[in-house]
Amino acid sequence: MSYRNVSVLITGGLGFIGSNLAIRLVEAGARVTIVDPSVPGCGANLFNIDPVRHDVELIARDCGDAETFPQAIRRADLIFNLAGEISHIHSMEFPERDLLINGVSQLRFLQACVRYNPGVRIVYAGTRQVYGKPDYLPMDERHPVRPVDFNGVHKYAANMYHLMLSRSGHLDAIVLRLTNVYGPRMTLRIPCQGFLSTFFRRVLTGQPLEVFGDGQQLRDPVYVDDAIEAFLLSGKCAAPEGRTYNVGGARALSLLQIAEICAQLGGSLPVSLRPFPPDRASIDIGSYYTDSRLIERDLGWKPKTEFQQGAATTLAYYREHLAEYLDPANPEPFCSLPEHQGVQRKLMYATVPEEN
Amino acid sequence: MSYRNVSVLITGGLGFIGSNLAIRLVEAGARVTIVDPSVPGCGANLFNIDPVRHDVELIARDCGDAETFPQAIRRADLIFNLAGEISHIHSMEFPERDLLINGVSQLRFLQACVRYNPGVRIVYAGTRQVYGKPDYLPMDERHPVRPVDFNGVHKYAANMYHLMLSRSGHLDAIVLRLTNVYGPRMTLRIPCQGFLSTFFRRVLTGQPLEVFGDGQQLRDPVYVDDAIEAFLLSGKCAAPEGRTYNVGGARALSLLQIAEICAQLGGSLPVSLRPFPPDRASIDIGSYYTDSRLIERDLGWKPKTEFQQGAATTLAYYREHLAEYLDPANPEPFCSLPEHQGVQRKLMYATVPEEN
Numbered sequence: 001m002s003y004r005n006v007s008v009l010i011t012g013g014l015g016f017i018g019s020n021l022a023i024r025l026v027e028a029g030a031r032v033t034i035v036d037p038s039v040p041g042c043g044a045n046l047f048n049i050d051p052v053r054h055d056v057e058l059i060a061r062d063c064g065d066a067e068t069f070p071q072a073i074r075r076a077d078l079i080f081n082l083a084g085e086i087s088h089i090h091s092m093e094f095p096e097r098d099l100l101i102n103g104v105s106q107l108r109f110l111q112a113c114v115r116y117n118p119g120v121r122i123v124y125a126g127t128r129q130v131y132g133k134p135d136y137l138p139m140d141e142r143h144p145v146r147p148v149d150f151n152g153v154h155k156y157a158a159n160m161y162h163l164m165l166s167r168s169g170h171l172d173a174i175v176l177r178l179t180n181v182y183g184p185r186m187t188l189r190i191p192c193q194g195f196l197s198t199f200f201r202r203v204l205t206g207q208p209l210e211v212f213g214d215g216q217q218l219r220d221p222v223y224v225d226d227a228i229e230a231f232l233l234s235g236k237c238a239a240p241e242g243r244t245y246n247v248g249g250a251r252a253l254s255l256l257q258i259a260e261i262c263a264q265l266g267g268s269l270p271v272s273l274r275p276f277p278p279d280r281a282s283i284d285i286g287s288y289y290t291d292s293r294l295i296e297r298d299l300g301w302k303p304k305t306e307f308q309q310g311a312a313t314t315l316a317y318y319r320e321h322l323a324e325y326l327d328p329a330n331p332e333p334f335c336s337l338p339e340h341q342g343v344q345r346k347l348m349y350a351t352v353p354e355e356n
Numbered sequence: 357m358s359y360r361n362v363s364v365l366i367t368g369g370l371g372f373i374g375s376n377l378a379i380r381l382v383e384a385g386a387r388v389t390i391v392d393p394s395v396p397g398c399g400a401n402l403f404n405i406d407p408v409r410h411d412v413e414l415i416a417r418d419c420g421d422a423e424t425f426p427q428a429i430r431r432a433d434l435i436f437n438l439a440g441e442i443s444h445i446h447s448m449e450f451p452e453r454d455l456l457i458n459g460v461s462q463l464r465f466l467q468a469c470v471r472y473n474p475g476v477r478i479v480y481a482g483t484r485q486v487y488g489k490p491d492y493l494p495m496d497e498r499h500p501v502r503p504v505d506f507n508g509v510h511k512y513a514a515n516m517y518h519l520m521l522s523r524s525g526h527l528d529a530i531v532l533r534l535t536n537v538y539g540p541r542m543t544l545r546i547p548c549q550g551f552l553s554t555f556f557r558r559v560l561t562g563q564p565l566e567v568f569g570d571g572q573q574l575r576d577p578v579y580v581d582d583a584i585e586a587f588l589l590s591g592k593c594a595a596p597e598g599r600t601y602n603v604g605g606a607r608a609l610s611l612l613q614i615a616e617i618c619a620q621l622g623g624s625l626p627v628s629l630r631p632f633p634p635d636r637a638s639i640d641i642g643s644y645y646t647d648s649r650l651i652e653r654d655l656g657w658k659p660k661t662e663f664q665q666g667a668a669t670t671l672a673y674y675r676e677h678l679a680e681y682l683d684p685a686n687p688e689p690f691c692s693l694p695e696h697q698g699v700q701r702k703l704m705y706a707t708v709p710e711e712n
Contacts, residue, residue: 095463103459103513107451107506145501145516148523150463153516157459160501160509167504 001236004029009076011035011063012083016186019048020224026052033072037062042085043187047324064105066112078235079122091151102154114170123234126177130156138291141244174234175244179290183224184317188325203266210274215256218287220249223310226303233299248290250303357592360385365432367391367419368439372542375404376580382408389428393418398441399543403680420461422468434591435478447507458510470526479590482533486512494647530590531600535646539580540673544681559622566630571612574643576605579666582659589655604646606659
């Protein structure tokens with residue numbers, strides 16, 4: 001699987017997964033163009049691409065403004081489409097912002113791909129969130145789609161755009177439905193980006209870790225290098241049109257186990273249980289872990305990294321570059337978003353729950 | 357099931373199904389408020405509510421502008437949410453227009469419902485289109501959702517909004533997934549509103565009928581009075597939260613049979629077969645007919661009207677009011693939409709197929 005001299009476009013390439021993918025592709029000899037407007041709240045960080053900053057072209061535009069960079073789309077041999085907002089909490093606070101980012105921008109971007117590069121292979125970063133509360137585990141791709149928040153609805157709309165345009169021959173999309181991804185370059189500044197980000201932030205600032213409920217809910221975090229391997233295989237494979245793959249971690253662990261591994265790596269920080277906030281039930285999906293056998297069968301992909309090992313590497317990265325990822329004066333910022341493109345309207349729920 | 361003195365809000369109440377529902381509700385003694393901005397291309401016709409024009413309140417606004425009519429939402433005992441664009445063809449020509457109407461406006465409307473009338477029963481007019489090409493027939497509610505056009509994607513996004521907000525207790529939605537509905541007050545002016553509209557238009561103007569392919573594809577048209585009965589039952593039932601029901605017709609007929617019944621009612625007009633336009637395959641779903649047993653079991657609903665009988669009643673209505681539904685000087689207008697709210701962008705497919 002060679003990416004030498006392959007022209008690759010990465011949307012969301014300043015974000016967590018996108019930047020790791022860009023670095024890996026540059027190392028493999030690809031010609032990388034990044035499209036990323038650094039939308040506040042979505043985790044873009046220019047420092048993320050520091051190791052390859054002279055080797056990539058950066059287009060600081062929203063992927064939805066694709067009409068302003070048709071040449072970059074035309075010359076792409078393939079596209080990794082990772083632009084998006086992943087926060088469930090943000091989406092419940094500002095549903096239209098989430099629709100704009102995950103729906104409208106994706107629609108415009110894909111229309112431009114159909115126009116300027118018809119039939120192009122495009123790998124879309126989907127999410128396990130579309131499944132909602134599992135009927136059964138491990139979660140396979142045939143499970144009904146039943147999202148519990150606006151983020152899940154909009155990510156699934158974008159998922160459907162990709163597959164619909166592939167079934168009709170206008171694109172050649174593969175959708176990866178990722179479980180919780182972790183590793184170097186994930187944002188730590190934004191508290192609503194998931195429990196792993198919160199755990200790492202607390203370890204790095206020496207604070208105690210808190211887990212909701214009894215901590216027995218299962219998750220299967222996947223290390224970013226493993227996730228990137230799934231993207232690279234998807235970019236080059238001869239998979240059937242419109243194929244969807246779940247991408248899970250090496251092992252299912254309870255939230256308490258995950259917290260305890262993090263706490264240990266932080267030098268035996270205390271871990272405590274805390275009751276669920278009242279409205280938490282409406283957005284919580286209980287346990288989740290992935291059946292990744294389809295992508296293993298088709299592409300030979302398997303997660304390799306145990307959480308203990310991945311978390312240690314992650315924390316080592318952040319300790320080396322802490323100032324780029326945390327504001328020491330304000331390590332626990334309040335979960336709020338700046339006004340964004342005039343489309344924020346708060347949906348006035350009684351309580352907006354924090355997420356795990 | 358009494359609707360006497362019940363306060364009902366109907367979005368899309370100037371359209372085909374909405375206006376028939378409004379008339380039926382006024383007859384039943386309900387207090388009816390209609391929200392309808394008469395979006396060009398969506399089938400609104402003020403004449404549709406002529407029999408009850410002094411008995412309903414009309415708010416000529418987009419349901420997405422719900423912040424301008426909070427009192428109408430507050431006082432509603434229940435909401436029938438029929439606003440939307442149904443044309444698959446329009447959605448492929450103008451995807452953003454479809455997203456605006458079926459996605460953005462619905463999101464805004466539902467946010468206002470949550471804010472001003474939390475927990476309200478809302479019956480949403482969904483569509484069989486979300487299923488795409490059937491894996492099996494008759495189509496039940498467990499079939500995978502796999503839309504073949506933007507209209508299907510966006511109608512399903514709105515479908516997910518309703519169910520997600522119901523699972524979390526913010527609304528009490530029922531989604532009806534309707535097969536092809538026909539009857540008095542459907543628009544005849546817009547050629548991209550489905551094959552039944554086209555067949556009726558041709559009968560009324562004495563033109564020959566054309567069917568694509570071999571005409572053996574099955575459909576199960578449901579007469580509008582039967583569909584309305586499903587809405588009325590859904591408005592009042594104690595169905596489980598977020599219930600979805602397929603609503604189908606009394607009988608599956610081939611397109612050729614349907615055309616021949618129409619042609620006979622028009623005085624033995626000729627019927628001919630015509631090859632599919634080249635790109636037709638990408639949007640065509642083959643045969644479709646409905647398994648309506650779930651709504652029969654839960655609500656006791658069954659379609660009663662045979663197509664021959666419903667089509668005769670429909671044609672009699674149009675013959676009496678033809679000038680309100682057809683421009684005699686221009687009975688076959690070209691399928692195009694006026695510029696709409698500045699969001700139209702044509703997706704440049706090679707060919708935009710006509711639909712059956």
